[in-house]
Amino acid sequence: MKDFLKSSVGRKYIMGLTGLVWVGFLFAHMAPNMLILFSAELYNAYTYSVTANKILLYAVEAILLSSLVIHVLMAILLTRQNRVARGAQYAVSANGEKAVSWGSRYMAAQGSAILAFIILHLITFKYGTYYETTVNGVVMRDMHRLVVEVFQSPAYVAWYFICLGLMVFHVSHGAASVFQSFGILERKLQGGIKKFAWVYAIVIVTGFLSQPVYVFLFHK
Amino acid sequence: MEKKQNINLKLKVWRQKNAQAKGEFKEYDAKEVSPDASFLEMLDAVNEDLIKSGDQPITFDHDCREGICGSCGFMINGEAHGPQKGTTVCQLHMRHFKNGEHLTIEPWRAAAMPITKDLMCDRSALDRIITSGGYVSVNTGNARDANNIPIPKPDADEAFLSAACIGCGACVASCKNASAALFTSAKISHLALLPQGQVERKQRALDMVAQMDAEGFGSCTSTGACEAACPKEISLINIAKMNREFLRASVLKKEEVGGGDMA
Structure with a gap:
């Protein structure tokens, strides 16, 4: 098994597995947060409910954090190896039928921006100002107030658009490639998987972006 | 005219x-x-x-x-x-x-395929990958009857598509990671599809991937540049098959317990 994990193929399985954890998390994060479009109470109650069970919370956080760390470290390792393997660059790069997609070519750069986004995102929200509110007699964190405050800044909303825009490419390429890396792809599935990955990435990012846009436009 | x-x-x-x-x-x-x-x-x-x-x-x-x-x-x-x-x-x-x-x-550029002169480079790393496992062991003798071993048509077709690789190195040259995954996977999937390839199937996947890594080729990031460049249009699907074969072999490969005539 050590040989497997040290091989180039084995490392792609690790990249795929850890990426997949986050691909799944994106949906689990985006969908309930859509509550912000409907009610501050529901939004806060949801935040309260997912943070109430500390054991479950820490377990999920541990999985997410370890996946992220492994994904990033492995990406750095592979990118460095791949640079060495490439050696010299060409004077001209392909731009006709033999050119490659933008999303696949700049995975490392997109990943770096997304990592910066995740760190800033945690500082702003999870470790941001702690407001309190009472919903149905239960004292809880007023996450809604913080989110509304943050999204008043056009710069912050713009930053969201840039990073989540990059995420469309990163997630769509990753979500399709994982089937390739895991070796579960068959010829007849190739086209369908690519389309599925694009739709998934666009749905996730549209969902996420609708939240700051809604707050920015309708919460003054 | x-x-x-x-x-x-x-x-x-x-x-x-x-x-x-x-x-x-x-x-x-x-x-x-x-x-x-x-x-x-x-x-x-x-x-x-x-x-x-x-x-x-x-x-x-x-x-x-x-x-x-x-x-x-x-x-x-x-x-x-x-x-x-x-x-x-x-x-x-x-x-x-x-x-x-x-x-x-x-010329093709890749650390594992150094330029020897002008537009010519040393592609012997690709040969060493084939040597490490891209073959089947058979007894010598007369050629067997063509249809002696029945092979389902879809498998035969798929194997032919993989076997079309001419080893030119365009896949490595056009890959931003100088990965030899398409080249290596074409041979692994070609032989994994055929009955003749079954005996060495697991060892082949392990050895060829190990040799590919040892030669200093990069890893696959599924950009598809290789497939687009390939003069024989070898499909990216071969790489998925290689990954599957490699995982399968890593899990199923039996320990050598020695004994017998292994002096």
Whole structure:
């Protein structure tokens, strides 16, 4: 098994597995947060409910954090190896039928921006100002107030658009490639998987972006 | 029949004396090129002029000039084997180029395939990957009857598509990671599909991937550049199969317990 994990193929399985954890998390994060479009109470109650069970919370956080760390470290390792393997660059790069997609070519750069986004995102929200509110007699964190405050800044909303825009490419390429890396792809599935990955990435990012846009436009 | 107009081209060609030398681009004119000439024939004509003027001709690998041997190949304007898909550079014809066009011609570049001279590079790393497991062990003797071993048609077709690889190295050359995954996977999936390949199936996947890594090729990031560049249009699906074969072999490979005649 050590040989497997040290091989180039084995490392792609690790990249795929850890990426997949986050691909799944994106949906689990985006969908309930859509509550912000409907009610501050529901939004806060949801935040309260997912943070109430500390054991479950820490377990999920541990999985997410370890996946992220492994994904990033492995990406750095592979990118460095791949640079060495490439050696010299060409004077001209392909731009006709033999050119490659933008999303696949700049995975490392997109990943770096997304990592910066995740760190800033945690500082702003999870470790941001702690407001309190009472919903149905239960004292809880007023996450809604913080989110509304943050999204008043056009710069912050713009930053969201840039990073989540990059995420469309990163997630769509990753979500399709994982089937390739895991070796579960068959010829007849190739086209369908690519389309599925694009739709998934666009749905996730549209969902996420609708939240700051809604707050920015309708919460003054 | 209407006579096609000859064309003139500006070439920027990578010239490098030997493996150690620092190469550079040199500019040449290709004059009065027949649109019916192949790309290599165009270079032959340029070389004749170079020889006449006492210069060193441009070195490039070539052999069959029929697109089946895998000897030729270089980058034309950043595209392996030039702009036309599913074609080796020897079968690329000058009718695909316009009069006055500027072409940058570079050798394959990859740390594992070092340039030996001008447009020629050392592709023996690919041979070593094949040597490590890209074969089946059979008893010698008369050729078997063609249909002696029944193979389902879809499997035979798929195996043929993988076996079409000519080992030219365009996949490595066009990959941003200089990965040999397409080349290696084509052989692994070709033999994994066939009954003859079953005996060594697991060991083959392990050994060929290990050799590919040991040669210093990069890893696959599924950009698809290799598939687009491949003159035999080997599918990316082979890489998925290689990954599956490698996982399967890593899990199922039996421990060697010794004994028997293993002295």
